[in-house]
Amino acid sequence: MTVHEKTSPTFTTFEAISIDDLERMTPSECDELTFGVVGLAPSGAVDIYNATESRYAGLRVERVIGKAFFAEVGPCMNNDLVARRFENEPELDATIDYVLALRMRRTPVKLRMLRHPAASRRYLLVRR
Secondary structure, eight states: OOTTSOOOGGGOOTTTOOHHHHHHOOHHHHHTSSSEEEEEOTTSBEEEEOHHHHHHHTOOHHHHTTSBIIIIIOGGGOSTTTHHHHHHOSSEEEEEEEEEEETTEEEEEEEEEEEOTTSSSEEEEEEO
16 A cells, blocks of 8 residues: 555554545544544644544543644643654654643553654644
8 A cells, every 4th residue: 555545544553544644534534543633733733633532531622623732732741752842853753652641640641743844734643
């Protein structure tokens, strides 16, 4: 399969999905993914927040879209490991073990950070 072929979200995994795949997905296809997807505009505002992430985080999509992600939605990721990497690395595909602090409840996750100069947004994938 080439990078330009459409992949079905049913068969797209956290490890295998590419930034190209994410850029081509419709909102409903993104909602079908089994892991959280947060798409960030160049300004850092959330412009994609899939149903899986909404359900796990307990935040309604309408409440999150347009908000500054690292300041208002995910302040526990406003650090050198996550936010600064998005700022400082023009091309990024990194997966890290991380602990989210959701309403004071610690939740171990895998975070995958995706950024490419040709992409319209940066992506943060969350697998619980």
